[in-house]
Amino acid sequence: DIQMTQSPSTLSASVGDRVTITCRASQSISSWLAWYQQKPGKAPKLLIYEASSLESGVPSRFSGSGSGTEFTLTISSLQPDDFASYYCQQHSRYSTFGQGTKVEIK
Amino acid sequence: EVQLVQSGAEVKKPGESLKISCKGSGYSFTTYWIGWVRQMPGKGLEWMGIIYPGDSDTRYSPSFQGQVTISADKSISTAYLQWSSLKASDTAMYYCARQRVRGVSYFVYWGQGTLVTVSS
Numbered sequence: 001d002i003q004m005t006q007s008p009s010t011l012s013a014s015v016g017d018r019v020t021i022t023c024r025a026s027q028s029i030s031s032w033l034a035w036y037q038q039k040p041g042k043a044p045k046l047l048i049y050e051a052s053s054l055e056s057g058v059p060s061r062f063s064g065s066g067s068g069t070e071f072t073l074t075i076s077s078l079q080p081d082d083f084a085s086y087y088c089q090q091h092s093r094y095s096t097f098g099q100g101t102k103v104e105i106k
Numbered sequence: 107e108v109q110l111v112q113s114g115a116e117v118k119k120p121g122e123s124l125k126i127s128c129k130g131s132g133y134s135f136t137t138y139w140i141g142w143v144r145q146m147p148g149k150g151l152e153w154m155g156i157i158y159p160g161d162s163d164t165r166y167s168p169s170f171q172g173q174v175t176i177s178a179d180k181s182i183s184t185a186y187l188q189w190s191s192l193k194a195s196d197t198a199m200y201y202c203a204r205q206r207v208r209g210v211s212y213f214v215y216w217g218q219g220t221l222v223t224v225s226s
Contacts (some may be wrong), residue, residue, distance in 0.1 A: 001168060036213075038151075043216035087151050089153070091210045094153070094210060095211075096167075097151040097153060100150040100151070
C-alpha cells in the first residue's frame with residue numbers, strides 16, 4: 001500500500017493567516033493527489049484534484065502544489081468557514097487517504 | 107443535479123449481515139465509478155473500493171478485500187456495500203461517493219453517509 005502522511009495533525013491559526021498543510025507519499029504518485037475539506041457531521045468536499053487543479057466553485061484562496069512524493073495545500077488567507085479537517089488522497093495505485101489535519105481557531 | 111442518497115442508520119449485532127445502499131440520480135448511473143469510504147468514530151477517511159455499474163468491474167482496497175462486498179444494480183441506479191458477518195469494529199460512518207473519471211480516482215459527489223453501529 002502507498003502510505004500518505006499528513007502534517008501537521010492539528011494546526012491552530014487565526015482568520016487571515018496563510019496556512020500550509022503537507023502530504024507526503026511513501027512512493028511516487030506523480031500528480032494523482034486530491035484534497036478534501038470535511039466539517040463535523042458532513043461528507044467531505046473536493047477542493048483540489050490532480051495535485052493543483054481547483055475544483056469548480058471552490059474559492060481561489062485554496063491552492064495545491066507538488067508532484068512525486070511531496071504535496072501541499074495552501075489557504076492564502078484563512079476565513080471563518082475554513083476551520084475544518086483536511087485530507088489528502090492518492091489515487092496512483094488503489095487509493096489511500098492521509099490521516100487528516102484539523103485546522104482550529106487560535 | 108447529481109445526488110447520491112444513502113440508506114438510513116443501522117444498528118446490528120455482531121455476526122449479523124447487512125447491506126446498505128446508495129441511490130444515484132441526476133446523471134447516467136452506468137457511466138461513472140462509485141466508491142465507498144469508511145470513517146470510524148473520531149477518525150480519518152479510509153478508501154474501501156469502487157465499482158463501475160456499467161459492467162460491475164470492482165476494485166477493492168487490500169485492507170477491505172474479503173471483508174465486504176461492493177455491488178450495483180443498474181436497473182435501479184443503486185450501489186451497495188454489504189457484510190456477511192459484522193464485527194464491533196465495523197462501527198463507522200460509511201459514505202458513498204462518485205468519481206468524475208475512469209479507474210481509481212478522486213470523488214466529486216458524496217452521499218450523506220450511513221451510520222452503522224454494531225453492538226451486542
